Amino acid sequence: MSGTRGTARARGKLSTGKFFTGKLSTLVRGWPILLLTVLLLALALPAGMLIAPALTGPAQSSAQPVQTPAWQLVPNRLSVPQGIDPLSSAAPVPVPADVAARLDPVLKTDGGGTFTAVVQDAATGKVLYDRNGAANRIPASNMKLLTAVAALRGIGPGERFSTRVITGPAAAAGTRSVVLVGGGDVLLGAGESAEAKVLGHAGLATLAKQTVDSLRKDGFKGQVRVLVDDSLFSGPALNPAWSPDDVAAGETAPLFPLALNSARFDPADTAAPRPQDSAMAAGSAFAAGLKTAGAAAGVTVAPAVVRLDGKPTAGGKVLAEVQSATVSQQVDLMLQTSDNYLAETLGRMTAVAAGQPGTSDAAKAAVLNELAGLGIPTGGMVTADVSGLALGNQVSARQFAEVVRAITNGKDTRLRAALAGFPVAGLTGTLGDRYIDESTAEGAGLVRAKTGTLNTVIALSGYVVDADGRLLVFSFIGNGLTPGAEGNKPALDTAATALAGCGCS
Structure with missing residues (x-):
């Protein structure tokens, strides 16, 4: 009996297995059709949602319309230009003590020698910083600033040779x-x-x-x-x-x-x-x-x-x-590239324009005469040449600051032609490869100055608009410096950068 029951259960299980096997085979054979059906439904539903409004009209909804992003709207005012504001006579004049607080920590020589320095307000001539500024110093190529002024006055900016x-x-x-x-x-x-x-x-x-x-x-x-x-x-x-x-x-x-x-x-x-x-x-x-x-x-x-x-x-x-x-264009080239040959030529041509012989001595005398005609004190000034290559030149930082002030703010507007010749920090001329590190980068594009370099001499004289919009002129001169010392140029550049960022009022 038990054997008979067991056989019957086995036959029942076998029949059930055949049933499921048959069903499974049917499903497998129909699987591609099933997949296709599901795929069509998946595509049809979104398509239907898109097409339906076109057939039945817009759905009635209380949802708010999508807002246009602000950046796609037409502006209702002009944006504020990012740059240097126009100079204003109302801009505050820096406080000398605050200027000194910025310059004294950075204006230090690397090794031997000393720096002299003068900073002036361009509009009023007020001295804002003076470190032994009346002392004579070897100026190197800053001498070309004197030659530039002399050529523009003595020959004329629009003249040609x-x-x-x-x-x-x-x-x-x-x-x-x-x-x-x-x-x-x-x-x-x-x-x-x-x-x-x-x-x-x-x-x-x-x-x-x-x-x-x-x-x-x-x-x-x-x-x-x-x-x-x-x-x-x-x-x-x-x-x-x-x-x-x-x-x-x-x-x-x-x-x-x-x-x-x-x-x-x-x-x-x-x-x-x-x-x-x-x-x-x-x-x-x-x-x-x-x-x-x-x-x-x-x-x-x-x-x-x-x-x-x-x-x-x-x-x-x-x-x-x-x-x-033009003489103006030649002056700009001379200042940008600090070309000694061109500077000496412009000095001699200044002498020729004054009816003097085209000699080196006449060139030096012509430069001094033109400076005196501007009212710039030349007492104690010694000119051994007009390019700055000679070590015998002696000019003070105060005299250079006055020359730069005459170019930027003086009554003789012919001198304005030299403004474009000042190298721009980090961008042009002999300042093109300076003002690129972290300590001076903030002065890039703002400081405009004539460089000067000899073996133991470094100089930087120029102008800058400070953070308050005040035009300042400056002259920094180092003499007796340790040859090859790497920190002296950065010291002058950092000082000029400090002036550019000065909100010292």
């Missing part, structure tokens, strides 16, 4: 001589005139083409002999106050009233030695341009370029002429 070609002395039959006359432009380019530039504004290739055109109009074909007249400058071409090592290193070169690229072989290489006879180098470049321009016109050029024997060439007929960038 002409480089001419005139007919020369009589030559053998079938030949002619032409004279390249230097007029003070030492920024000549070898190629075509580039009127949008300062360096190369006047090009010798353009001058050569003009010369060939004039010769052709005269019906001349034959050989041309090139002479160079550099008699506008006289006296020693090298200032005896300059170190021969500085000359050999290319800091400057013998002075002539015409030169290519401010007496450089390559304008992009400012650390290389310079040509020692820039006038003849310019003459050779002009002769090469004349040869190229004259080839199709039957004009040939004698191989040798000769310096005129010192006789003026005032009576010659002008065949061609190109003009330099």
Whole structure:
């Protein structure tokens, strides 16, 4: 019995298993259809919700309309510009004690030597900080500020220097001589005139083409002999106050009233030695341009370029002429790049404009005369050159601050032309690679100043608008410094940055 029951249960289980197995097989066979059905339902429901309103009209709802984000709305007022506010005479003048509290902790030398300093309110001239500011110091290239002022006053910001070609002395039959006359432009380019530039504004290739055109109009074909007249400058071409090592290193070169690229072989290489006879180098470049321009016109050029024997060439007929960038533009370039050769040239041209000879001594006298004409005290000031390369220069921080004040606020508005030449901290010129670390970055774009550097000398003179909107002028000079000490430039930069952030009223 028990056996019979057991067999029956087994048969029942087997039948049940077959039933479920059959059902499972049916489900498996129908699984793709089931999945497809679910998928269609999933897609149909949202689609239906989107389509339904179009068929039945908008649903009646009490929900509020979606608000337009504020940033998508039309503004109802102009945004406040982020920058330096316009200067106002109502801006408070800094309190001297507060200025001292900012400068004294940072204006410290790295090693030996001392800093002198003066800070003034530009509008009133009030001295806000004075650390032995009347003491004479070696100023290095801050001397170029004096030369800039002198050139703008003595020559004029809009004046230009002409480089001419005139007919020369009589030559053998079938030949002619032409004279390249230097007029003070030492920024000549070898190629075509580039009127949008300062360096190369006047090009010798353009001058050569003009010369060939004039010769052709005269019906001349034959050989041309090139002479160079550099008699506008006289006296020693090298200032005896300059170190021969500085000359050999290319800091400057013998002075002539015409030169290519401010007496450089390559304008992009400012650390290389310079040509020692820039006038003849310019003459050779002009002769090469004349040869190229004259080839199709039957004009040939004698191989040798000769310096005129010192006789003026005032009576010659002008065949061609190109003009330099303006004095204002040249001053800006001089201040931005701190070019000694250009500074000395502008000094000599200031003397020439005053009817004096184009000598180094006349240049120094002309600079002092122009400063005196501005009412800037020159007592005790010593000028060994007008570029700052000489160690014999002696000028006080107070005198430099007065010069900067004359540029920014003085009655002679011609001096305003020098404002654009001041290097901008962290951006341009000799300050382009400074004001980039944490201690000075806040002065980037705000401090504008002329730099000066010699072996044991560092200087920084310029102007800045403080946090209250007050224009301040300053001059910091370090002398007797430890050569190679790394902390002296940052000390001056940090001091100028402190002035920029000064809310010292």
